[in-house]
């Protein structure tokens with residue numbers, strides 16, 4: 327994760343950073359990143375528009391941007407070029423922590439599907455639906471649950487963020503709960519295909535054993551350990567449940583290794599126009615919202631390790647837990663209103679609870 331690639335080893339030609347750890351570094355390797363590491367996604371057209379990406383100078387939906395000699399301190403963004411007259415939607419993504427993420431590979435499709443309620447049959451205003459990665463695999467990774475397994479996700483990351491090409495390690499065998507998949511955000515090619523790029527360095531630019539080590543690192547990073555409850559945080563847990571945070575931030579999730587407590591349902595929720603980014607990823611289960619991810623939809627963020635995960639939300643817009651809660655809209659509107667109806671002391675209890683996760 328900390329290995330820094332150089333151009334002579336295949337870095338680039340365009341890249342957002344020279345190592346995985348650059349964006350997964352806080353408070354230790356495997357964590358998140360400050361906002362200056364944010365990368366950009368692009369899609370052709372307005373809200374909800376999607377790949378196939380015809381932005382002609384990019385290999386994928388990820389916009390390669392870089393710091394480099396001669397470019398000063400500022401960030402050089404390679405401007406996406408699309409057909410004349412067609413709008414381009416751009417959005418930011420902040421590096422999330424990876425602790426415990428591998429356990430999401432051990433949640434079965436059946437568990438995720440059973441949690442979904444696409445047409446809000448129980449009429450509680452909350453209608454989570456599951457996303458699908460290419461190949462119709464049930465998604466669980468990424469801010470829109472757009473990816474099914476770590477190998478496919480990070481082969482995309484290596485290519486899109488660093489210009490590092492890979493060969494498959496387990497290939498389609500890495501898919502969880504089904505037998506085939508395609509790579510996230512690499513527009514062509516399946517899981518068993520090598521990835522290539524246009525620099526002069528021979529592909530793959532990292533050996534299969536080295537890449538297997540990166541996969542293993544991501545897969546086996548343990549979730550943060552919960553702290554003992556204090557009087558305040560124990561009260562906070564009660565309020566957290568009472569106001570309805572647990573309708574999305576599910577306390578318990580079943581895996582093949584037993585129950586975990588990530589505080590997510592891995593489902594997509596419409597979070598309202600304030601958080602919307604206009605980018606759709608994956609192909610969610612059909613519902614009243616349609617069968618395309620709307621720009622408003624996000625995977626419920628896991629809350630384990632929350633105390634150390636700032637900045638919060640998909641683009642790192644919230645610096646504190648309270649600010650993060652305040653951004654909730656859409657399906658969470660009623661729950662936010664209930665939270666706001668708590669006294670300041672009660673809200674502080676909820677924050678104290680989040681800090682124990």
Ligand code: HEC
Nearest residue numbers: 342343346349365419420421467468469480483484487544
């Ligand atoms: C430029 C910053 C950046 C770099 C470099 C980067 N990542 Fe990430 N990583 C992110 C962001 C942002 C996300 C969330 C992306 C999304 O879902 O849209 C992410 C998501 C992930 C996830 C899924 C997390 C989850 O909760 O589902 C894994 C695993 C991961 N990265 C591993 C890696 C590995 C391994 C590398 C190196 C090959 C790498 N990343 C390089 C920024 C980065």
Ligand code: HEC
Nearest residue numbers: 571574595624625626627635638639640650657658661665
């Ligand atoms: C309708 C579903 C839903 C409900 C209800 C809900 N959340 Fe969330 N929450 C989300 C989603 C989705 C995100 C991520 C959105 C994004 O990244 O833009 C999130 C993000 C967060 C984050 C930021 C985590 C991070 O690492 O970025 C915190 C903290 C949080 N929620 C706390 C709460 C609390 C406390 C409540 C109850 C008052 C609550 N949420 C209710 C869906 C929900």
